[in-house]
Amino acid sequence: MAAAALCVLCTASAFAAPPARAAPAPSEPCPAGWVCGWTGPGYTGVASFVAQDMPRYPETTAYVGFNGGASVWNSAGTWRSDGRLWGRCVTVYSTAEYRGRSRTIRPGQGIARIPASFGNVHSNRFHACRLS
Numbered sequence: 001m002a003a004a005a006l007c008v009l010c011t012a013s014a015f016a017a018p019p020a021r022a023a024p025a026p027s028e029p030c031p032a033g034w035v036c037g038w039t040g041p042g043y044t045g046v047a048s049f050v051a052q053d054m055p056r057y058p059e060t061t062a063y064v065g066f067n068g069g070a071s072v073w074n075s076a077g078t079w080r081s082d083g084r085l086w087g088r089c090v091t092v093y094s095t096a097e098y099r100g101r102s103r104t105i106r107p108g109q110g111i112a113r114i115p116a117s118f119g120n121v122h123s124n125r126f127h128a129c130r131l132s
Contacts, residue, residue, distance in 0.1 A: 031075060052126070091105075
């Protein structure tokens with residue numbers, strides 16, 4: 001299946017949540033500019049990719065890494081502006097339409113094991129965030 005068919009991304013900003021902690025990078029890299037979700041912890045299993053805001057992931061195998069996911073990584077980029085470092089953060093939500101529990105993931109970071117209390121990622125939204 002082509003990567004393009006597997007790709008969709010979300011942007012969200014509803015409930016404030018602490019940023020995701022840095023986690024070891026996936027052994028299989030997430031393509032630059034994308035957010036990747038895996039069915040297993042530690043970035044293992046079946047991967048799904050998104051690069052735009054998604055208010056809901058369709059219930060198809062293309063999105064199983066999010067709808068049934070256990071880990072997520074943000075490979076979006078960074079840039080400098082006015083002497084500060086900025087990035088394309090992503091906020092992931094436990095419910096569709098940017099609702100429920102949320103976690104913000106900075107570029108180059110992930111959640112190696114999504115807590116059971118969070119559930120699965122069902123929507124996401126990208127946004128610029130100041131990194132320094």
